[in-house]
Amino acid sequence: MSTKTKKFIYNFVLVISVIFVLVWCIFPFYWAVVSSLKPNIELFDSNPSLLPKNPTFSNYVKVFQERPFHVNIINSIIVSGITTLTTLIFGSFAGYAIARLHMRGKAIVMALILSVSMFPQISILGSLFVILRKLGFINTYQGLIIPYVAITLPLTTWILQNFFRDLPKEIEEAAAIDGCSRLRTLFQIVFPMSAPGLVATGLLTFISAWNEFLFAFTFMQKPDYYTVPVAIAMFAGRSQYEQPWGQLMAAAVIVTVPLVALVLIFQNRIIAGLSSGAVKG
Amino acid sequence: MKVKTKETVVAWWMVFPAILVISIIAFFPLFKTFYDSFYEFGLRPDIERKFVGFGNYVSLFKDSRFIAALKNTIFFTVVSVALETAFGLLIAIIVNQPFKLRGMVRAAMLIPWAIPTAISSQMWKWMFNDQGGIMTRFLENLGIIEHGVPILGMPQTAMWAIIAVDVWKTTPFMALLILAGLQLIPEELYEAARIDGANLWQRFTKITLPMLRSTIAVALIFRTLDALRVFDVVFIMTRGSVNTETLAVYNRVLLMDRAFTGSWFGYGSALSVVIFLLISIFAIIYIKSLKLKLD
Amino acid sequence: MRKFVFVALLLVLSVVAFSRVTITMTAGAVGKELEVLYAQLDRFMKANPDIKVSVMPMPNSSTERHDLYVTYLASGEKEPTVLMLDVIWPAEFAPYLEDLTADKAYFELDKFLPGTVKAATVGGKIVAVPWFTDAGLLYYRKDLLEKYGFKNPPKTWDELVTIAKTITAKEKNVVGFVWQGARYEGLVCDFMEYLISFGGDVLDDAGNVIVNSPASVKALQFMVDLIYKEKVSPQAVTTYMEEEARRKFQNGEAVFMRNWPYAWSLLNDPKDSKVAGKVGVAPLPAGPSGKSAATLGGWMLGINKNATPEEKAAAKKLVKFLTSYDEQLYKAINAGQNPTMMDVYKNAELKKAAPFMVELYGMFINAAPRPRTAKYSEISDVIQKYAHAALTQQMTAQKAIEEMAKELNKVLGK
Numbered sequence: 001m002s003t004k005t006k007k008f009i010y011n012f013v014l015v016i017s018v019i020f021v022l023v024w025c026i027f028p029f030y031w032a033v034v035s036s037l038k039p040n041i042e043l044f045d046s047n048p049s050l051l052p053k054n055p056t057f058s059n060y061v062k063v064f065q066e067r068p069f070h071v072n073i074i075n076s077i078i079v080s081g082i083t084t085l086t087t088l089i090f091g092s093f094a095g096y097a098i099a100r101l102h103m104r105g106k107a108i109v110m111a112l113i114l115s116v117s118m119f120p121q122i123s124i125l126g127s128l129f130v131i132l133r134k135l136g137f138i139n140t141y142q143g144l145i146i147p148y149v150a151i152t153l154p155l156t157t158w159i160l161q162n163f164f165r166d167l168p169k170e171i172e173e174a175a176a177i178d179g180c181s182r183l184r185t186l187f188q189i190v191f192p193m194s195a196p197g198l199v200a201t202g203l204l205t206f207i208s209a210w211n212e213f214l215f216a217f218t219f220m221q222k223p224d225y226y227t228v229p230v231a232i233a234m235f236a237g238r239s240q241y242e243q244p245w246g247q248l249m250a251a252a253v254i255v256t257v258p259l260v261a262l263v264l265i266f267q268n269r270i271i272a273g274l275s276s277g278a279v280k281g
Numbered sequence: 282m283k284v285k286t287k288e289t290v291v292a293w294w295m296v297f298p299a300i301l302v303i304s305i306i307a308f309f310p311l312f313k314t315f316y317d318s319f320y321e322f323g324l325r326p327d328i329e330r331k332f333v334g335f336g337n338y339v340s341l342f343k344d345s346r347f348i349a350a351l352k353n354t355i356f357f358t359v360v361s362v363a364l365e366t367a368f369g370l371l372i373a374i375i376v377n378q379p380f381k382l383r384g385m386v387r388a389a390m391l392i393p394w395a396i397p398t399a400i401s402s403q404m405w406k407w408m409f410n411d412q413g414g415i416m417t418r419f420l421e422n423l424g425i426i427e428h429g430v431p432i433l434g435m436p437q438t439a440m441w442a443i444i445a446v447d448v449w450k451t452t453p454f455m456a457l458l459i460l461a462g463l464q465l466i467p468e469e470l471y472e473a474a475r476i477d478g479a480n481l482w483q484r485f486t487k488i489t490l491p492m493l494r495s496t497i498a499v500a501l502i503f504r505t506l507d508a509l510r511v512f513d514v515v516f517i518m519t520r521g522s523v524n525t526e527t528l529a530v531y532n533r534v535l536l537m538d539r540a541f542t543g544s545w546f547g548y549g550s551a552l553s554v555v556i557f558l559l560i561s562i563f564a565i566i567y568i569k570s571l572k573l574k575l576d
Numbered sequence: 577m578r579k580f581v582f583v584a585l586l587l588v589l590s591v592v593a594f595s596r597v598t599i600t601m602t603a604g605a606v607g608k609e610l611e612v613l614y615a616q617l618d619r620f621m622k623a624n625p626d627i628k629v630s631v632m633p634m635p636n637s638s639t640e641r642h643d644l645y646v647t648y649l650a651s652g653e654k655e656p657t658v659l660m661l662d663v664i665w666p667a668e669f670a671p672y673l674e675d676l677t678a679d680k681a682y683f684e685l686d687k688f689l690p691g692t693v694k695a696a697t698v699g700g701k702i703v704a705v706p707w708f709t710d711a712g713l714l715y716y717r718k719d720l721l722e723k724y725g726f727k728n729p730p731k732t733w734d735e736l737v738t739i740a741k742t743i744t745a746k747e748k749n750v751v752g753f754v755w756q757g758a759r760y761e762g763l764v765c766d767f768m769e770y771l772i773s774f775g776g777d778v779l780d781d782a783g784n785v786i787v788n789s790p791a792s793v794k795a796l797q798f799m800v801d802l803i804y805k806e807k808v809s810p811q812a813v814t815t816y817m818e819e820e821a822r823r824k825f826q827n828g829e830a831v832f833m834r835n836w837p838y839a840w841s842l843l844n845d846p847k848d849s850k851v852a853g854k855v856g857v858a859p860l861p862a863g864p865s866g867k868s869a870a871t872l873g874g875w876m877l878g879i880n881k882n883a884t885p886e887e888k889a890a891a892k893k894l895v896k897f898l899t900s901y902d903e904q905l906y907k908a909i910n911a912g913q914n915p916t917m918m919d920v921y922k923n924a925e926l927k928k929a930a931p932f933m934v935e936l937y938g939m940f941i942n943a944a945p946r947p948r949t950a951k952y953s954e955i956s957d958v959i960q961k962y963a964h965a966a967l968t969q970q971m972t973a974q975k976a977i978e979e980m981a982k983e984l985n986k987v988l989g990k
Binding site: 041044045125126129130217218222233234235239241242 | 609823826839850912
């Protein structure tokens, strides 16, 4: 097969695959966008149309009118943001220690860190509520941030531990010979080299914290402190039974689009920024 | 010797914050769950605790509802994790190729994972609905199901629908982690292999897969751990009816629905411990078979 | 010395003036309902300046509300002071609720719908005050029935089947009868209606399991036949909750629907509904026993036993205020929630603003509560499991009832 043909096949397959990926990921979201723009009477048609016949923004208006949704978004940003930063720092410290430093009982430490993720959330809810109440953390940001850090640390620590271990040792050893402290090595050499890992775990942590419902609902009972998932659960129609579908879809769009935009902006920036500090050769 | 000791001290200080947070949050609840599993009691103030040793565990394994939930959970886990890993690997490789708008595709790829579970499960529930459900319409047109058949109301199809939704939602998670692993494979290795005359398949099996082994191992552990505890998507789509009830759904019935009605809390705690042990078994299997290094 | 006394007096006075009791209450987060509640609380706090009430909104899902109460009450939490309770919860939460039996006269409970007071009574003790009520109803398409010569809505289940079959044979894209058949609490509501109208029941007055009877089998078999034999209900009804049934009916694709009163205003909104103005409402049909049965729904207000005596006193005042004649009337007119005080239904203003509600009075009076026992949620779980298994043809109706009775006996320890 000539190189030209090979290239053609490669490009063809690539394009089809990319289209497949986009359709897979986006179609349900497209459906949510379309539904959010449909008036109620069109929403549950047994012959659903792919485009709204009479598009309207009323659902979006209602989302912000019937509750202070912007306050909920801010709460979510604060909680998820602080959680992500804290988890990345604690997780990378622990991961680096396990990967590179000498200490006894590493497997036990890793198992301990993993243990919190091995129980169904329901089973630790009651006891956790009692602890947080004793600490006075109910209806506070830290009352959510601390549990969130605890449940996102396992993945972050395990993944970063793994990535740090696979990095070429020579660069770190060279830095040590040059007199770099462990911490400095971590920040200025290891981080840039494992940037993709940090970005991946950072994103996953942020999204996990952002979408978490059970703890947010149980530990934050004052409406001013509601995060986005709790606010969405409170969406109501004119009675307890009615599901305000149009508003739910509008909320999904309002919440997802910024997340995706954030990823777009930061993914490339962060990787570029971190890599530019890497020591070459 | 001195250097090693100093290093150990630094190591423990670095590990300390993570262990501290986890201890505060997890120690009491986990200990209490283990402790409670050896008693028969309910949360009502008038019900007394009765020590039953391993009694709850014995009853559990004689409980047909538990066995059914166990089978459903393991089926769900094996199938969805396998599919998510395969698709995740595929998508990671695709998105690792250089092409225009790659950044956009990488961002779009996160959408299923980014939409709050409550909303996406409701959305899919509606898409599988018999009236106006887009998926139902689609499958009818393909001739896979007859008109008027409720996909979420039949034992043969309901679990598959739930698996499909979970795969849709969670593949980005696997893809993102595997992509990170892919990005850390040095380009030089591929260059050298190309020079040596290795073709695409050889490069994939001799370089990519081995270098991804530990990343895939960790991703598998966490994905499996979540799959064995799956709750939201099952509860919202079918409430566990038509034989889709998983361990976590049954666990909720025991710990919440029956918290004040009888002496089920110890039994429910035993179920929580069994879930924990099940996850441990899977984790150990992954660690040993994929040779994941922990020290 | 005088200065000291003066300052001390001022301090004491200010402490007295500003010593307010703060109580919290849970409430549905429903838009209109919450708006009305805030207006009512405003009035209450103006009339009682020493009491401050803050609201804890709850999500729609009854399950989530229930689980939140379990977590809070089990940990001895004294908030919320006033709890909004589903009509099926008093027995389960009784150990955590203040005994209000002594205050029966204070709350004027003899003026309330007897069914609702019964639901709030556990072992002879009254633990909650009914706030608003609900009952299962039959909705029908007036226009379709007229078109095919049926002057009145069906009085018996068999009539309903006949009418449905006649109409669906001629009308395209219309099914006969939609109801709630998914595996959840709503299924128990529907099931009880068939069960009682066929002459069966789950528990007798002494709490014995009596569901294993020929009448019960006939009732469940009838539900199964609606789907598979008579084919008047689509198979998908086994995945329907309230909203799925409403949407189908609202799209004009069903002749009959069993649902709660909430659907009425939505069905008649010409902006959103394809059947606005074409809908009628009637009591559910009677079964062979000649009885028609409607399941009692609605919510009540209970007081947290863990609260301090001052908080409990304030809570009692609040509960009395919210369930009083004037406030129930206000709530009925503005939030569309059905009053639990019988006299309110005679009010002329209500008749003008919500004639539909006044018409339903007969149904509310006769609505039957579900089995009242502390183990209700276990009983409900068992009923749901076997009824749904029969509806999805995983077992015969006969076997389902037998297994249901067996497991109910196990649950109740008999």
